[in-house]
Amino acid sequence: NAGVTQTPKFQVLKTGQSMTLQCAQDMNHEYMSWYRQDPGMGLRLIHYSVGAGITDQGEVPNGYNVSRSTTEDFPLRLLSAAPSQTSVYFCASSLFAGTAIYGYTFGSGTRLTVV
Amino acid sequence: TQLLEQSPQFLSIQEGENLTVYCNSSSVFSSLQWYRQEPGEGPVLLVTVVTGGEVKKLKRLTFQFGDARKDSSLHITAAQPGDTGLYLCAGASNTDKLIFGTGTRLQVFP
Numbered sequence: 685n686a687g688v689t690q691t692p693k694f695q696v697l698k699t700g701q702s703m704t705l706q707c708a709q710d711m712n713h714e715y716m717s718w719y720r721q722d723p724g725m726g727l728r729l730i731h732y733s734v735g736a737g738i739t740d741q742g743e744v745p746n747g748y749n750v751s752r753s754t755t756e757d758f759p760l761r762l763l764s765a766a767p768s769q770t771s772v773y774f775c776a777s778s779l780f781a782g783t784a785i786y787g788y789t790f791g792s793g794t795r796l797t798v799v
Numbered sequence: 800t801q802l803l804e805q806s807p808q809f810l811s812i813q814e815g816e817n818l819t820v821y822c823n824s825s826s827v828f829s830s831l832q833w834y835r836q837e838p839g840e841g842p843v844l845l846v847t848v849v850t851g852g853e854v855k856k857l858k859r860l861t862f863q864f865g866d867a868r869k870d871s872s873l874h875i876t877a878a879q880p881g882d883t884g885l886y887l888c889a890g891a892s893n894t895d896k897l898i899f900g901t902g903t904r905l906q907v908f909p
Contacts (some may be wrong), residue, residue: 688841719899724808726887727842727899742896774841787832788889788897790841 686710690775690791697765697798705760705794707775713789715778716758717742718750720771721793727774733758765798772796802826803890803900811906812878820873820903822888829891831864831871836885836902878907 691706709716717732719742729742733752747769749761758777762769772795776788806821822831830849834842846855848864848871855862859882861874871888888900 717897724901726803726901727889729896729898732896776841787834787844787847788842790843792839792841 688775688777688789688791690773690794692794693792695794695796697762697796699765699767699798701765703762703765705762705773705775705796707758707760707791708756709758709775709777709789710756711777711779711789712755713777714755714780716752717776717788718748718758718760719774719776720744720769721774722771730760730773762796767798770796770798803888803898805886805888805900805903807903808901809904809906811908814879814907814909815877816907818875818878818905820875820886820905822871822873822890822900824869824890826890826892827868829868831868832889832891832897833862833871833873834887834889836887837883842885842887875905878905880907880909883907 688709714735718730719727721727728744730748731742731750733739736752736755739750739752752758772793774793775791778788779786803824832847833845836842846862851866851868853864859876863872883906886903889897891897
């Protein structure tokens with residue numbers, strides 16, 4: 685089925701470890717983004733990309749890196765995991781960068797626990 | 800920083816009741832979207848409203864965008880257990896960012 689695929693679905697990391705959360709979409713969407721969802725705080729934007737080779741910071745970018753070498757893939761890298769990064773991470777994509785008309789398609793999320 | 804506040808935060812009702820969820824901001828948005836999220840899944844888009852005063856209906860759900868494009872409401876008529884979930888509003892400004900509200904968790908009991 686077409687959509688946004690996130691892997692892994694669950695991950696436990698030790699403090700200081702690094703890892704990459706994978707996100708791929710097969711809808712030829714220009715826009716991709718990463719959010720984290722914490723209880724009582726809604727979805728907060730980490731990084732986003734308006735096209736291949738272009739990325740920018742969102743509301744909470746510290747501790748995370750991204751790259752967009754292809755239209756399809758937008759991996760999120762945790763450089764040195766901290767307990768404060770325990771969260772559920774969602775990747776989302778949209779047809780074009782302008783969000784006035786086009787809604788987001790979300791992946792099913794990655795639940796990350798840092799111990 | 801643009802903020803979207805949703806109320807109520809939690810809502811627990813019986814099947815057949817009506818309810819309204821509010822989404823408010825001091826900022827003007829070019830459009831506003833509503834999503835529903837079920838446990839273990841990502842949010843799913845329900846509707847996008849673009850014009851101030853716009854009303855859209857999706858079966859028993861009615862969405863309205865405020866005249867000044869700073870607020871929105873979601874009204875559910877005759878709620879059913881299948882409506883249970885987390886409802887999120889999200890506002891788009893003139894940037895490439897979509898700002899999400901904190902969510903309203905709805906539980907509908909049979």
